[in-house]
Amino acid sequence: MTYLGIGRRRNGPVLAAVAAVLTVTALGGCGLIGVGGTSDGGDAPAAGGGATSTPGGDPLPTATAEASAAPTLDACSLVSKQEAEKVAGTPLEDPVAVRETCTYTGPVTGPTAQVEVFVGDGAKKFLDIERELGHELSSITGAGDEAYAEDGTVFVNKGGVWVSIRLVRTDDPARYRKPLADLARTVAGRL
Known part of the structure; x- marks a missing residue:
């Protein structure tokens, strides 16, 4: 059976590629990938140490010592x-x-x-x-x-x-x- 003239076998790789792009886009938009890290793509520890990482290994952003030292006014x-x-x-x-x-x-x-x-x-x-x-x-x-x-x-x-x-x-x-x-x-x- 064919859909729009494209054989079923050819759809598998195309659909897999589209699904991968959509997944990466969604995770990037949610901040789950592509945050923090170093400019060379390595996994650098986040400020304050002990930070958790995203599934891709990038550290999640954490508050810096300077930001946490700033007084919060009510x-x-x-x-x-x-x-x-x-x-x-x-x-x-x-x-x-x-x-x-x-x-x-x-x-x-x-x-x-x-x-x-x-x-x-x-x-x-x-x-x-x-x-x-x-x-x-x-x-x-x-x-x-x-x-x-x-x-x-x-x-x-x-x-x-x-x-x-x-x-x-x-x-x-x-x-x-x-x-x-x-x-x-x-x-x-x-x-």
């Missing part, structure tokens, strides 16, 4: 619920922490309010995007090594650690400029 400890409520001018729900973020939201009964705190590379990237978009930023004095504000958001850097605080409200952002700048100074003191 975004929710940088801005308390009371401080978030003060800057938002309304009661807020308990915080929800996800990785390097902390979010306080207004109750479902209103008013619309949210305070978001970002720590680390995400906060810096947020600032970079705001600059790329041409948003007007003003300096905040007395807040860390450098600090900036725009309508509804402040950015603070102290000792190379970036924090951004974004306030979502539906009324005039000018009303919240001073409370946000004051909160930026408070957060800078905690870094």
Whole structure:
């Protein structure tokens, strides 16, 4: 029996080759092969020693001593619920922490309010995007090594650690400029 004019015997090697390519592609996409190792293809031990290997013998990536020595900041400890409520001018729900973020939201009964705190590379990237978009930023004095504000958001850097605080409200952002700048100074003191 033939399929599309190709004999059954010829399909075996073709299907085996396609299956092999798909398997390698899938494993590579999942990070199970082709990670770590040395440029010459040898099996070099991963940082920290004792690392496990992939089926292909490549070491799995592990945290470096430098990365594990970096302090991890809890975004929710940088801005308390009371401080978030003060800057938002309304009661807020308990915080929800996800990785390097902390979010306080207004109750479902209103008013619309949210305070978001970002720590680390995400906060810096947020600032970079705001600059790329041409948003007007003003300096905040007395807040860390450098600090900036725009309508509804402040950015603070102290000792190379970036924090951004974004306030979502539906009324005039000018009303919240001073409370946000004051909160930026408070957060800078905690870094």
